[in-house]
Amino acid sequence: MSQLSQLAVAQQPLTGVARAGSEEADPILAAAEIYRALAPCEPACVVFYCCTRYPLALLSRELTRYFDGITVIGCTSAGEITPLGFRKHSISAFGLSQHLFSVESVLIENLTTFTSDDSDSVVSCMLDNLRKKAVTPTPIEKHCFALSLLDGLSVKEELVINALSTSLHEIPLVGGSAGDDQHFVDTQVYYGGEFYSDAAVIMLVNTVCRFEVFSQHHLAPQHEKLVVTQVSPDLRVVQEFNAEPAALEYCRINNLKLEDLNSRTFALHPLAVQIGDHSYIRSIQQVNDDLSLTFFCAIDSGVVLTKMTSPGLLSHTSMIFNWLEESVGEIQLLIGFDCIHRRAEIDQFELEADMSKLYREHNVIGFSTYGEQINGLHLNHTFTGVAIGYPNDPLYPTLSGA
Known part of the structure; x- marks a missing residue:
């Protein structure tokens, strides 16, 4: 048994959750480690995130064999957050006990054709099914949250998430876009024993546990601005900033050379849309041969982007945990969706050991999205x-945390 597996098993008290991870390259051994760590909590569901180096068909077969009759969802990742902290080329996973949680999940295929009517139908059906097995009294909506996992190269996240959020009404939705170790070729979600592209998995979670849904960034605005003057919004590709080639203008405001542009550069020199007092980051995925820039998020003509800087990722993340503990008390599990550009900053400034310690202390399981x-x-x-x-x-x- 690996160090990661031993830690995961050793840290499973009689609680409503279990956490797991494996760095075994063999999917047969990796699935066995995940099972040994999660089975004792008698899970209603298992959620996992895996690197794309695994032969996915074989991994799927093994997970199906071990967790027969249990809801299992997951996706490919660009780095994992395990019981040991940040890892690469591994699997991270968690289980939610059937004694404290009930779940209902659904696969959405062909994201391009997904409509608001489809969303209303999907959510209504999920809620009807969840009410029949809920662990809380009615109305169950006050004790639910939704998890979303989407194909990270579908370019349809906004469409799907907007529709689902509207249909969910007061139920909060939180999730992440699948990765593929920054190859940007093939990202997949997992449902019902198979991996899918151009798809999303949605899971409604009903629980007697306290919970808090959150989203935070640590960046601060600077003075430099870029105006989107030519764009292909359906592709999230910006051809021009300030009526100049996008890559050249981006280099100008950041004192960079064209040959400097890569995933790490984009992570360390982010841009944001400012709306009132709030900044919404618009991260760049890649530079193209025609000097255009492809973004991870929706982008449109006339949008003004502000240069951002990092005043300190570690201290800000520590503040997030302090706030969450004030809200829910001791954290038995934090399901984390952590942008790959945060991971790049962690690597650049050699913060992995400190951040991993912080994530271990607060029971984070997740992936780089x-x-x-x-x-x-x-x-x-x-x-x-x-x-x-x-x-x-x-x-x-026995579950009070006392």
Whole structure:
């Protein structure tokens, strides 16, 4: 048993959740480690995130074999957050106990054709099914959140998330876009024993536990601005800023050379749309041969982008955890969707050990995403997720965190 698996098993008390991870390259061994760590909590569902180096068909077969009859969803990733903290080329996973959670999930295929009517139908059906097995009294909506996993190269996140958020009404939605280790070729979600492209998985979670859905970024605005003057919005490709080639203008305001542009450069020199007192990051995915720039999020003509800077990722993330603990008390699980551009900053400034320690201490399980979702918004460069505490109900004395 690997160090990661030993830690995961050793840290599973009698709680409503279990956390797991494996760095085994063999999917047969990796799935076995995940099962050993999660099975003791008697999960109602299992959620996993895996690197694309695994032979996905074989991994799917093994997970189906171990978790037969249990809801299992997941996606490919661009780095994982395990019980040890940040890892690459691994699998991270968590299970939610059937004693404290009930779930209902659905696969959405052909994202291009997904409509608001489809969304209303999907959400209504999920809620009807969830009410029949809910662990909380009615109305169950006050005790639910929704998790979303989407194909990170579909360019349809905004369409799907906007529709679902509207249909969910007061139920908060949180999630992430699948990755592929920054190859930008093939990102997939997992449902019902198979991996899918051009698809999304949505899971409604009903729980007696306290929880808090959140989304935060650590960046601060500067004075330099870029105006989008030519764009292909359906492709998220900007050809011009300020009526000049987009890549050259981006280099100008950041004191960069064209040959400097790469994934890490984009992570360390972010841009944002400012609306009132709020900044919404618009991360760049890549530079193209015609000097245009492809973005991870929606972008349109006339949008003004502001240069941003990082005053300190580690201290800001620590503040997020302090705030979440004030809200839910002790955190037994934090489902985290962490942008790949945050990971690039962590690597650049050698913060992995400190950030991993912080994530271990707060029981974070998650992955590095190609985008994050919160309610009706698709975002970049954020730490987004849901913190799950313990129940308030005295019927669960062993789960009170005391």
